Each structure stands twice: as structure tokens, then as C-alpha cells.
Amino acid sequence: MSTGGHNRATTAGRLSVLVGALSVPAFVGVWELIARSRIVNAVLFPPPSTVAVAVLDWIHSGQFFGDLWASLFRVTVGFLIGTTGGIMLGMLTGRFRLVSSLLSPLFHILRPIPPIAFVPIVILWFGLSEAGKLFLVVWGVFFTVWLATHIGVQKVDRGLVRAALMLGTPRRQMLSEIILLGALPYIVVGLRTAVSISFYTLVAAELAGAFAGIVYRIEIAQQNMQTGQVMGGLAALGLLSFVADRSFAAIAERAVWWR
Amino acid sequence: MVAMMHNPLRPTSPLRLVDAPPEPSSAVPEATIRVENLSIVFDVPRGQVIAVDRVSLAVMPGEFVSLVGPSGCGKSTLLNAMAGLERPFEGEVMVAGKPMLAPRPDIGMVFQQPHLFPWKSVRRNIAHGPRALGKSRTEALRIADDLIDMIGLTKFASAYPHTLSGGMQQRVAIARALANQPRVLLMDEPFGALDAQTRAVMQDNLLELRDRINATIVFVTHDIDEAILLSDRVLIMSAGPGRILRDLSAGLPRPRSSAILTDPAYLALKRDCLDLIRTEGRKAFEQMETVT
Numbered sequence: 001m002s003t004g005g006h007n008r009a010t011t012a013g014r015l016s017v018l019v020g021a022l023s024v025p026a027f028v029g030v031w032e033l034i035a036r037s038r039i040v041n042a043v044l045f046p047p048p049s050t051v052a053v054a055v056l057d058w059i060h061s062g063q064f065f066g067d068l069w070a071s072l073f074r075v076t077v078g079f080l081i082g083t084t085g086g087i088m089l090g091m092l093t094g095r096f097r098l099v100s101s102l103l104s105p106l107f108h109i110l111r112p113i114p115p116i117a118f119v120p121i122v123i124l125w126f127g128l129s130e131a132g133k134l135f136l137v138v139w140g141v142f143f144t145v146w147l148a149t150h151i152g153v154q155k156v157d158r159g160l161v162r163a164a165l166m167l168g169t170p171r172r173q174m175l176s177e178i179i180l181l182g183a184l185p186y187i188v189v190g191l192r193t194a195v196s197i198s199f200y201t202l203v204a205a206e207l208a209g210a211f212a213g214i215v216y217r218i219e220i221a222q223q224n225m226q227t228g229q230v231m232g233g234l235a236a237l238g239l240l241s242f243v244a245d246r247s248f249a250a251i252a253e254r255a256v257w258w259r
Numbered sequence: 260m261v262a263m264m265h266n267p268l269r270p271t272s273p274l275r276l277v278d279a280p281p282e283p284s285s286a287v288p289e290a291t292i293r294v295e296n297l298s299i300v301f302d303v304p305r306g307q308v309i310a311v312d313r314v315s316l317a318v319m320p321g322e323f324v325s326l327v328g329p330s331g332c333g334k335s336t337l338l339n340a341m342a343g344l345e346r347p348f349e350g351e352v353m354v355a356g357k358p359m360l361a362p363r364p365d366i367g368m369v370f371q372q373p374h375l376f377p378w379k380s381v382r383r384n385i386a387h388g389p390r391a392l393g394k395s396r397t398e399a400l401r402i403a404d405d406l407i408d409m410i411g412l413t414k415f416a417s418a419y420p421h422t423l424s425g426g427m428q429q430r431v432a433i434a435r436a437l438a439n440q441p442r443v444l445l446m447d448e449p450f451g452a453l454d455a456q457t458r459a460v461m462q463d464n465l466l467e468l469r470d471r472i473n474a475t476i477v478f479v480t481h482d483i484d485e486a487i488l489l490s491d492r493v494l495i496m497s498a499g500p501g502r503i504l505r506d507l508s509a510g511l512p513r514p515r516s517s518a519i520l521t522d523p524a525y526l527a528l529k530r531d532c533l534d535l536i537r538t539e540g541r542k543a544f545e546q547m548e549t550v551t
Contacts, residue, residue, distance in 0.1 A: 159374035162344060163432075167388035167439060168364030181378045258378040258419050 046228045051235065054221075054228030063217065064236075070212035071202060071240070074130070078137025079198045083145045083191055085138070090149020090187075095179060100150075107146060115140035115197075116204040123208055133205035140201035141194040148190020152183030188252045195248045199241040214240070290317035291443060291475040292341055296350035299336050310336040312500035313350070323469060323476045325486035325493045327532070329539050333501025334479045335447050341477060342368050342445050355442055364392055367441030367474070371448040373428035375420040381431050382407065382416045388439040399438075406434040409471070410464070426457035430464070437472060444474040450485065462488060466515055483532045484520055495535055498542040505535060 028048045034040060035047035042050075058064045093100040093107075115136055126132025156179055164178045206215035214237050221229035299311040310333040318324050326334040339345040340352050343359040343366070352359040354366060362368075375384050382403045389399035407416050410430040420428055429449060436444060450458045462485060469476065469489075480486050486493045495505040507528070519525050 157374065159370060159372055160376065163368070163370065163374040163435075164376075164387075164391075165344070165362045166342060166364075166366070166368040167391055167435070168362075169387070169391045173391060178376070181376075184378075258421070 043225070044227055046231065050228040051231045054226065055232035055235070058217070058229065058232060063212075066212050067214050067217050068236070068240075070210070070216075071206070071214045071237075074133050074137055074205060074213070075198045075202050075244070078134045078201070079141055079194060081134065082138040082141030082198070083194055086142045086145025086190070086194075087149050087187060090146045091153055091175060091179060091183075093146070094150040094153025094183070095175065104150070107143060111143040111147065115201045119204050119208045122205075128209045128211070132208070133202075133210065136205040136208075137198050137201045140197045144194050144197055145187070145190045148193075149183060149187050152186025152190075153179055155186065156182030185256050188255050192245075192248055192252055195244055196241065199237075199244070203237075289320070291320045291322075291355060292316075292318040292477065293353040294337070294341070294350070295353070297337070297340060297347050297352060298349040299333070299340060299345055300348040309500035311340070312502050314501065314503055315350075316494060316503055316506075318475055318477060320475055321473065322492065323478065323490045325478045325480055325490040326496060327480060327483055327486045327493055327536065328496030328501065328504075329498055329536060330481060332496045332498055332539070334496050337496075337501060338445050338447050338477060338479050341443070342366055364388065364439045365441055366443045366445065367436035367439060368445045369429070369432050369436050369447065369449045371451045373420070373425075373432040375428055375431055375435070377420055380417045380419055381412060381423070384420065384431055385435045385438050388435060392439060402438050403434075406438055409468070410434045424457075425453055426461060429453065429461065433465075433468070437474075441474055444472075444476045446476065446478045448479055448481070451480070451482075458485075465489060483529055483536065487525060487529065487532075488515065488520060493532070495532060496539075498539040504539065505532075507532070 032047045032049060035042055035045055035050075046054075055064075058067075089103065093103050118136060118139060122132045122135055126135060160178055160182055161174070164174055169178065202213075203215050206213040207219060210216040214233055218230050218233035218237075221227075221233060294314055294316045297311055297314045298309065301308045301310055312333075314337060326337060328334045336345055340347060341354065341359060343362040346360065354363070357363075359366075376387065379387065382400060385403035385406050386396075386399035389402050390396065394402070404416070407413055410433065412427060412430060412434075415423060415427065420431065423431070429452075433449070450461050453461060466489065478486070478489060483493075491508070493505075493507040494503050495507065496502065497504040
């Protein structure tokens with residue numbers, strides 16, 4: 001390869017890194033300019049500086065961390081319960097035909113119903129309690145993880161199972177090691193999808209009525225015409241789910257450690 | 260005989276073609292493996308297929324027996340029945356005097372694919388069996404380390420399977436099967452997926468290994484050279500439904516090397532075997548027998 005070509009490649013690489021670093025600041029700058037230019041209504045479309053002030057106020061008022069905690073709690077606990085249930089039932093339906101015949105038709109009927117559609121009945125069942133919000137997140141996460149695990153278990157290399165059988169592997173170890181780890185690459189994909197689903201359902205859960213939470217704060221701000229606060233809330237939610245997705249991706253890469 | 264051990268190239272090697280039907284197994288009660296009138300039937304969309312048809316055979320303690328036949332002749336099914344992975348439709352399989360109804364840890368198996376646990380290192384793969392049978396971690400790892408030395412993979416003890424070549428993986432699979440010190444070692448075309456050079460090395464390794472372990476070995480292959488080189492006895496199976504067609508005592512001296520492959524007597528035997536297999540293969544191709 002010629003040095004010229006090499007240099008050109010490096011220059012192009014540097015340029016794209018530079019442009020990438022400028023992407024978000026440029027967007028914020030253009031937004032600020034447009035919002036201040038009076039082309040648009042600044043009350044409905046506040047500039048980033050107003051949003052930043054609103055976010056600082058939110059933090060200073062002490063409500064921010066309460067809201068963050070409330071939302072994080074719902075997402076995390078709901079995710080953990082839903083995925084644990086999904087993995088356990090997926091192992092059972094994937095491995096035991098009878099359990100699958102019993103549960104799979106039911107799950108396949110319930111799975112396509114968007115979790116948000118359950119908000120009205122959840123309010124009737126749980127009122128505005130925390131349990132109702134957890135229920136929605138659990139419900140949203142469960143089916144995805146169940147299906148991923150179910151398929152993963154069925155795709156476990158039969159040769160591995162036979163080899164394990166020939167070595168005298170006890171039934172419990174067969175399920176907890178050979179089947180679970182054999183299905184792990186599929187399960188991890190299901191879990192990653194479940195991370196974003198848990199945020200979708202969190203929005204539905206908090207809009208349905210809550211006393212704290214990031215989406216709840218967005219809704220209150222909307223009712224008071226505090227558009228800066230609304231956008232600040234959106235930014236916080238975006239950042240939160242971005243961090244969650246990225247950290248899960250990093251964990252997922254290490255979860256299948258033998259690759 | 261003794262003199263010949265030093266020169267396996269001598270053309271006088273007593274290769275015999277014993278054309279005898281399988282003997283009634285009651286005559287050999289001390290056999291390690293006894294298959295009696297075994298039939299195995301598979302369900303297919305339109306009826307049933309007989310994979311193994313009334314097979315009887317006996318394998319004596321310490322013997323190395325190869326099952327050879329055209330693909331689809333039921334030789335792997337027969338081996339799976341000896342492993343307890345396939346239930347008899349009729350007849351029975353006895354190993355060490357007990358009927359085979361499920362896999363047993365005193366019977367080891369090596370498959371065509373290594374089927375190593377991808378999440379375990381070489382060492383832990385080999386230690387899996389002893390651990391599953393309740394041995395302590397230290398004990399299991401000591402067994403594994405001994406076997407790793409034996410298969411010459413000491414440098415790769417903590418490597419993961421996907422980093423190893425096919426031949427190395429298969430050596431680990433053999434070591435893993437030996438870790439439970441099985442009475443019987445079943446091998447289902449273990450070198451079938453390897454290239455010719457690796458295969459030759461693996462065959463030599465197996466010959467060496469055989470003298471160091473006490474297992475009775477049943478070896479499935481479609482490679483007649485491999486069968487004659489490795490075994491004490493070669494059973495040739497007919498096209499499906501699988502039956503034992505010939506029982507050939509190779510009668511070659513041990514220790515052996517691949518040098519016998521050019522021995523004229525060996526070549527004559529091989530020609531007979533190949534003719535037999537070719538006829539059978541053609542039959543298998545022409546008849547797709549289903550029974551409803």
C-alpha cells in the first residue's frame with residue numbers, strides 16, 4: 001500500500017472523528033439559534049439554554065434524584081423479575097414438551113398485545129400503587145425473554161446434550177449448566193431487547209398516574225406549560241436509557257465469555 | 260509371531276478372512292458387549308424404517324472391533340444402542356452383564372464432532388465427567404491433567420475449544436471420554452471430519468493410546484483402511500436394514516503401524532472388503548425399504 005493512500009485513509013478517519021464529536025454540539029447550536037430567532041414560538045419550542053436552566057432548577061429543588069430513583073427502581077426491579085421469570089419458564093417450555101403444550105399457546109396469544117394496552121386494567125387492579133407499575137414493566141419484559149430462552153433451549157446443540165449424558169451429568173446440572181449456557185447466546189439477545197422494552201413500559205406506567213418519576217415529572221410540567229422542564233425530562237430519559245443500553249451491551253459481550 | 264512384531268511389513272502377515280455368521284451369543288457369556296437379536300425401528304412420516312435388523316454380536320473384554328458399512332446402514336444406530344442412546348425395538352444389548360436402557364458412565368463415547376463444552380477450558384472439559392460423578396474438584400483436575408499430558412496438549416490446558424484445531428479438539432474429546440475410566444469406549448467415526456494427514460496422526464495416536472488403557476473399543480467407520488489398521492476384528496454391515504454381513508478377524512500383529520497398509524495380504528483382504536461394501540452400497544442405493 002502506498003504512503004499516500006495510507007495518509008488519505010488516516011485523514012478521512014480523523015475527519016470523521018471530528019465531525020462525530022461535533023454532531024451533538026452542532027445540533028444544540030442550531031436549535032438555540034432557531035429558538036431565539038423568533039421564527040418559532042419560544043414558549044412551545046424553548047432554546048437549550050432554557051432547558052438547561054429548567055434541569056438545574058429540577059436538580060436544585062431536590063426532586064430530580066427522587067424522580068430518578070423512582071424510575072430507576074421501577075425499571076430495574078421490573079426488569080429483574082420479568083427476565084428471571086422469562087428465563088425460568090423459557091427453560092421449562094423449551095426443555096419439557098408437556099410444559100410447552102400447556103403454556104406456549106397461552107403465551108403466544110398474550111405476547112402480541114402491546115403492554116400499554118394493559119394500563120386501564122392495571123389501574124383497576126392496582127390503583128396508583130407501585131405494584132401496578134412493576135406489573136406493567138414485568139409484563140412487557142417477560143414474553144420477549146421467555147421466547148428468546150425457549151428458542152435458545154431448543155437450539156442447544158443436541159450433540160452437547162448427548163456428550164453430557166454419556167459423561168453421567170446429573171439431570172439438574174444438565175438443565176442448570178448445559179442447557180442454560182447452551183442457550184445463553186440467545187437469552188442475551190432477548191435481554192438486550194428487554195432493556196428497551198422496560199423503558200417503553202415505564203413511560204406507560206408513569207403516565208397512568210404516579211407520584212414521582214421522570215415521566216411523571218414530564219407530565220406535570222406539560223400541565224403547567226413548563227416546556228423547558230418537559231424537554232429536560234425527555235433529555236434525562238434519553239440519557240438514562242442510552243446508558244442502560246450501552247452498559248447492557250458491554251455486559252452482554254462478556255456474558256458469553258467463551259467467545 | 261514375535262519376530263513379525265518387529266517387522267510388520269513382512270508379506271506373510273496372517274490375514275484371515277473368516278466368513279462366518281454371527282455366533283449365538285450364549286456361547287460367550289463372558290463378553291463385555293453382547294447384542295442379541297437387536298432390531299431398531301424408526302418412525303418416519305410414512306410408516307417405519309428398520310435401521311438395525313436382528314443383529315447379534317459379542318465383543319470380548321479388551322477387544323477392538325470396527326463396524327464398517329455403507330452410509331445409512333445403521334452402524335451408528337447400532338453403536339448408539341450400545342451407548343444407551345437408542346432403545347431396542349426388539350432384542351437387547353447387554354454391557355458388562357446389564358441391559359442398556361440409558362447412558363451409563365462406565366461407557367464412554369466419542370462422536371464424529373468433538374462436541375466439547377464451548378464454555379469450558381480443555382482442562383475443565385476433561386474434568387467434567389469425574390465432577391459429574393461426584394469426584395472432588397482437585398481429584399477431577401488431577402485426572403484431567405494426567406490425560407492432557409497423555410494426549411500431548413499440556414500447553415493448551417486452559418485454552419477454550421474454539422481456539423483449537425479440529426484434530427486437537429477431537430483429542431480432547433477422547434480424553435474427556437476416558438476421564439471416567441470407561442469399561443467400554445464407543446467411537447462413532449471420530450476421525451471422519453478430519454483431513455487425511457490429521458486423520459493418519461490420530462490413528463497412530465489411538466493405536467498408542469489403546470495399549471495404555473484397558474477399555475474395550477467399538478469403532479464405527481466407513482473407511483476400510485482405518486478399520487483394518489486399528490482393529491482386532493472388522494464387522495461388515497449390509498445396506499439398510501442393517502445386518503452383520505461378515506466378521507473378519509484382521510489377525511494382524513500388535514503393536515501396529517500404518518506400514519501394514521501396503522502389505523500384500525492386507526491389500527487382498529481390503530479388495531474383498533471393498534467389493535462387499537460396493538455391492539452393499541449399490542443395494543442400499545437401489546432399495547429404499549419402508550415397512551408400514
